[in-house]
Amino acid sequence: MAIKKYALLTSLMLSVAATGAYAQLQGVINVADSSKIPAKRMAQQNEWLNHSPNEPFPAKPRNMWQLGVYGGAFIIDGDVSPYPGLPGWNVGIQARKALGYVVSVRAQLGYGVTKGLDYKKNPNFLNNANLEPYRSSNGGPGFYVPNFKTEAILPSVDLLFSMNNLMFHKKQSKVNWYLLGGTTPFIYRTKLDLGRGVSADGSTYATMYDYASLPAGFFNQSRKDIKKYLKDNFFDGDYETYARVNDRAQNFDDGGSDKWQIRHSWDIGTGLEFRLSQRLSLGAEIKYVFTQDDYIDGWKFVGGTTAHTPQNDNLILGNLSVNFNIGNSAKRVAPLWQLNPLGYLYNEIQNPTHLQIKPILDDADGDGVVDQFDVEPNTPAGCPVDTKGKSRDTDGDGVPDCRDKELITPTQCQPVDAEGVGKCPDPECCKNIQTPLAACQIGSLPSVQFKSGVKLTAEAEAILAAAAGQIKANPTCKVVVVGYMEQSSKRAEQLSWDRVNTVIKYLVEKQGVSRDRLLFKHGQSGAANTVDLQDATGQSADAYVNPPHPQFQTSK
Template sequence: MASKKYFLLAGAVSLLAASSGFAQVQPTGYDALDSSKVSSKKMVQQNNFMNHTSNFPAKPRDMWELGFHGGLHLISGTIPAQPGFGGGISLRKSLGHTFSLRAEYTGSFDYGQDYKLRPVPYTVDPVNPWAATAARNGGQIIGNYKSANHQLSLDVLMSLSNIMFYKAEPKANWYLLAGYSIVMADVDVDALDGNGNPYVYDPARLTGKRSDIKDYIKSVQDKKYEQNAPAQGNRIAIGRKDDNQLIRHALDLGTGVAFKVSKRFNIGIEEKITMPFDAYLDGYAGPGGSSKDFYSYTSVRLNFNLGNPNKRVQPLWWINPLEYAYSELSNPRHMKLPTPVLPDADGDGVTDQFDREPNTPAGAPVDSHGVAKDTDGDGVPDYKDKQLITPTYCQPVDADGVGKCPDPECCKNRVETNCASLVLPSVSFKGSSTKVASDNEAILASVAATLKSNPSCNVLVTGHAGAKGKKGGVDLSSRRVDAVIDYLADKQGIDRGRFIKQNTPGESNTVDLAPAN
């Protein structure tokens, strides 16, 4: 039915309009329909999602990140810090799209140098390395230190820029970090000269330009860092000097940003603060050890993603988890779309949007526009028409579609023909031929014209089997009669029902035609 065809066409056009413009858009970060990235432990959840028994796909396997870092390392304390250097290695793994866990080692050397005299630092150590220097300088010292540090960290990183509403996967990833570190610090001071004598400073040389003061202090100190710095007394025997290693628990806080170069490599910049809650990282504590020092590490990081890309996606902090949801809305591949139901008030199979006659009676045949059919064009629809095909010359029609046909012009003054008066010729055959010769075709054409002018007249076709019906003559005669009838019927269009055949004795080469009425 044509109406059903247009109904299906309308539904197909609706779906095409909704999806054709986005048919080529695919997720660039992670395709939730790709089960090859899902571990065997999570395949149950993935199968439930694929079978529409769960709304959530399984978390995919993602790559690990191996990082190498280096940069400026400083100790913020009482003694002014000088630039130090740190470096190390890290290994990071995602917990989800936002949070990840990173284990890291950092080794560093830190330096500090004061440029003015200060009171002897508070210490609980039984041996104060600054005592002899203070005794020679009126109870004051010029502090300095060198610290060699080892730091093991376990930090939680929170990505801030991978959940974006108007972009796909991020090119830059900002993050915050917090975690725990254990720090081993070997802090030493330079309080004695090469002969083991305490430094003696000229107060007059410690005033004036800062550059001049620096030059003077450099000329006095030899930078040997020969003694353990003051501490809280809880060292262990590890490090460059015996009984000179501090081990401290610490809190990490920081922030950073990484820039994606490729799906395998990114470059980052990070600022990390490590707070051991200890006043002796620079070898100089305030009264009662109340002031607390901390490490500041500004690093450049080179990060590499590890893993088979055929089995793992990028680290999840580089994937926007909204991208798949948006792509599914734009180009559904997994959603179950309901069959479109378009309104059709009169139930004729043509939706109301295209129906030009929206109130057609139930069951009435309609055309592709929903208009009731009128096959004969008489103005009466088929479902009311009692004469479905009314010739145009019989119109106009009545309310039931029935017309009144006038008598044909040909029949008004028709004179009945007297068939018996018709004179029809004979057809001759040569030898044993049964084929109508070309010179007989004109004769039969005139016979056909006469028969067409007298449609009520039939024809007697008589064949002759020869004198006394000699042997074989009947068959030949019958074939010649059939040849004449075939020619008139097939070539001239005369109805075969108007012919009557017979065979009689007589001239065997002749077939006679005569009126049969």
């Protein structure tokens, strides 16, 4: 009966609260706003903002506390049915803090009072020694009607789980639905109304209730009529006797004691939060508390009595709340359960502000260089090209590598035929010729490509081996090794330096090129995966450059 009444009352409360849910939630968070990030998480935020591959996630922002006041129904779901009319009441304060976007923790402290009044004759006199005068053997009617009043202090700590703030198909919701569970150290004391008037010492009655005076057939009426008559015409409502309890200090306390009892209880529940503005929200909640105590309503089931079940007395709390978000909005976002973290991701996909998305441009000849930058837009299929889209010519003989049958033709053997094969002079006639040193005529030098990091591919090593022969064949020439970057950042500049250093080390250590013939240039604007070898004539470059940002240095 209590549960049915409570369900109806809760429905009414939710309907009233729903009328306040008119405001649109501001439910999307800007995770790129570093002003909301605490100092201890700023390192993570900076790594993410700088597109570090080691940190793909932004830092969790500071979020506001929520403080609130609440009040509503308080019913004991036990052996004695609720008092006729409105149920008991409870009021309290609460504080809630988000642990994440789904889970939050809430502490409450409340006080409540509730009453109960049964509608049946009860012949069980073992519940309280003060009931003995009602026994027929003592001249009583042989029964009594249980009634009680319970005061309760209601502290609790609960975890709340938001069920609908992670939304894939809309920005926000007007209502946040949550489930909860936790602990309630239930503190209570119960009193009974057993007679009219109290003696001076407060332990006996001046006048016992005369149940024999009730009209014939009184208990054959409807329960509603029975309870209404007893409430209005029979009981005086003084609740003068403390009920029997299962006390830890002693096995039982049969009344006369005002000690508060404590039961370590646990609770479950569900609720809705209706947000009215950035700071204000209304709540509606149902909570069921499992107390592990059958004495809360002043009556315990004892085998052999009638019409009651041997269950513990539990609590039903139905509350409306007014809640306020507390904190500096310049430094904190709203409580995280009120936000949809997926909103930022969808906004970035539609209008990128942080994501690095490369456009797809036309490349008609498929050489890897887009048409608008390709100086040779019709490169034959399979021909490797340099960063400008021109077919590579490793030995500079005018025949592209993809058609050159003699990939490295010595300079003295050029010019070459259509297949790139040169004709060298007769050794006998030329063995005493001393070739004078002249200005550098090394010609076109190749480029190498990195797939990722600083490791050379097999193809790149083959190109560098060929280039080493060309360099050593031109002893008067110095070569600039040039590295590029597509955007200006410390990490990109260091990666450009690392790749230039890798190429130089390979030419010196693996191919025997003299180190003093190789000059160092990095951080130039261009394709980051490319390193060019260029004639040093007319160029400004250093023999060696220290790593610009060693904290980002990459090793093989």
